[in-house]
Amino acid sequence: MKRNLKKHLLSIAVAAALPLASAQASVIVLDFEGINPSYPSGNNTQIENFYNGGTSSIGTTGTNYGVSFGSNALNLCLNTTGLDCSNTSRGGLGDPNSQRGGLFFLDGGATTMNVAAGFETGFSFFYSAINQGGSVQVFDGLDGTGNLLTTLNLSPTTSSCQGVGAFCPFVAAGVNFAGVARSVNWGGVANQVVFDDVTFGSSTPGQTPVPGTLALVGLGLAGLTRLRRRQK
Secondary structure (H helix, E strand, O other), rough: OHHHHHHHHHHHHHHHEEEEEEEEOOOOOEEEOOOOOOOOOOOEEEEOOOOOOOOOOOOOOOOOEEEEEOOOOOOEEOOOOOOOOOOOEOOOOOOOOOOOOEEOOEEEEEEEEEEEEEEEEEEEEEOOOOOOOOEEEOOOOOOHHOOOOEEEEEEEOOOOOOOOOOOOOOOOEEEEEEEEEEEEEEEEEEOOOOOEEEEOOOOOOOOOOOOHHHHHHHHHHHHHHHHHHHHH
């Protein structure tokens, strides 16, 4: 009887954990941290192949997600609640592990991101644009070519953080779409829009485990713990 109960609880825990692991594996988040090795940093580092198995313009490298950026895509130093390093800030809001770096551009009307292997289902990010809005276009070809799969028009955001930069806070934007996307055009006025936590595979930016799934895993493991104590 005890052996059967133990197997049952274990199967619940494993079954609950599998969807969680699968969901997290299908979601990729670019948080733009670590591109500059120190903080605070300058705002002229080109992201380039930092997420593509290569390097940024200063030789730093990140996880190889097969994602590359155009030459005008830069890493912006974001403020925290205690330090101003640019005119842009998260204001200490959002993911505490993703508050120091973001994506922006200083020339042209857009910058491009390529995902050669493609992504589908959903796409999302945080952005801040207090003076001028922008737009994000998703294409099924590289370098903003092929079919336009979806467009997100970005309204100006409201500045509400005093003393930690004008561009604050960041707000979420996301969309689901059909097809396989291979490039994104990040559009707007140069030096007037900033992006962060770019997320593939979800219309909600960032990785957020499903609370119900975590609770089910916890129940299964708690049951196993109680059973082991009784056996002792």
